[in-house]
Amino acid sequence: MLAYKVTPQEFQQIVTSSDVIYNTTTFCELNKKKVDYIDYLIVKKDESPRFAVIFGVKDSQASCPFSAPFGTLLPLKKSSSVENYDDALSAIDIYASDMGLKKIFFRIPPIFYEVNALTALVSSLFRHGYEVHDVDVNYAFNLYDVYENYDSIIHYNAKKNLRIALKSNLELQICNNEEDIISAYNIIAQNRSCKGYPLRMTQDQVLETLSVVAHDVFIVQHEGQGIASAIVYHVNDKIAQVIYWGDIPGVTHLKSINYLAYQLIQYYGAKGCQYLDIGPSTENSIPNYGLCDFKESIGCERSLKFAMEKCI
Structure with missing residues (x-):
């Protein structure tokens, strides 16, 4: 898989629906002054978009979310396997290295928002070298x-x-x-x-x-x-x-x-x-x-x- 940047308008065209308001361009553009810049990323396999994520970048740290209670890596296919999540995070690693970033941060929704997707994401993040920063009780x-x-x-x-x-x-x-x-x-x-x-x-x-x-x-x-x-x-x-x-x-x-x-x-x-x-x-x-x-x-x-x- 390959992670590449798109404009907010292109992101909206590809991500036609979101399960969470915080993962929308409208919400993120409202808060863009809080970071140095926003990267709208699409992760594709061959020419097929598979995942999307919005990072706010400040002081070389990419954060999802950057001004919200939570954000996530959005699957664009109904059935995204654990292997798909692994491949997507590997693509994001390459993006981060190419951009010279020092850190990537995720604060994901409470698990009940989407049990299958978030369980796969937490597992994949852990196995890709992400350390647990917080475990909150919601x-x-x-x-x-x-x-x-x-x-x-x-x-x-x-x-x-x-x-x-x-x-x-x-x-x-x-x-x-x-x-x-x-x-x-x-x-x-x-x-x-x-x-x-x-x-x-x-x-x-x-x-x-x-x-x-x-x-x-x-x-x-x-x-x-x-x-x-x-x-x-x-x-x-x-x-x-x-x-x-x-x-x-x-x-x-x-x-x-x-x-x-x-x-x-x-x-x-x-x-x-x-x-x-x-x-x-x-x-x-x-x-x-x-x-x-x-x-x-x-x-x-x-x-x-x-x-x-x-x-x-």
């Missing part, structure tokens, strides 16, 4: 399981908290304008500031991203005040991803996050989504035990999310 609701059976799946304390929330006169607002979206963002900012967590996207960056990504934004209202919010991307037709969620200080007794989780399950379950991804509860592989316990208590499943790198 959490998601399997909506096919929890949508109509939520009360029987969640833990006792989560049931109790949901009962409190449902008696607290909370209401879910779907944000339909920029002013409401900014209000939702400000709730998240208060939450992160109170807990000492980083908020990696500015308000302007969030608004720019929402202009190119299908999304939903929600606010939980209590007596006319927004007390919790969530920003959700439609990663693909079957998976929605909570990018940010949180409540403001001083309202934990209302259990607004339990309420928000329940309402999001109902909302996306009714739309026929299979998963609601609410992200990792680890930072650089180190778990936040309280966050792990909370996500498990409200019905989430665990899944591994690998980051792997290779020095050239």
Whole structure:
């Protein structure tokens, strides 16, 4: 196989569909200022395109993704064998050597996004000399399981908290304008500031991203005040991803996050989504035990999310 660079327009013509919004030229072009340049690569066998990948290159490191929760090597054929993945990574090695790169980095989606493809990719990366940089524990609701059976799946304390929330006169607002979206963002900012967590996207960056990504934004209202919010991307037709969620200080007794989780399950379950991804509860592989316990208590499943790198 041979890896070769193409223009964003050529990439779009070859990669006519993507299972993940982060693997699209539209999303990557929005964030291109964060790297020195972007390489859109097609890996072909003979004259047949077999794989595609987008690297952001900065300081001689090629990263997939370069500004997203994850990215991947995209198979362009429905049945790509483990040998095909091996051949594709060998072609990418030659590309990296020819370009004088010092390192290649992959942060791939949680395994549940595409079990067969991602299992083959992790295996091939490992055997091609990639070292494990991080193994994060990701959490998601399997909506096919929890949508109509939520009360029987969640833990006792989560049931109790949901009962409190449902008696607290909370209401879910779907944000339909920029002013409401900014209000939702400000709730998240208060939450992160109170807990000492980083908020990696500015308000302007969030608004720019929402202009190119299908999304939903929600606010939980209590007596006319927004007390919790969530920003959700439609990663693909079957998976929605909570990018940010949180409540403001001083309202934990209302259990607004339990309420928000329940309402999001109902909302996306009714739309026929299979998963609601609410992200990792680890930072650089180190778990936040309280966050792990909370996500498990409200019905989430665990899944591994690998980051792997290779020095050239």
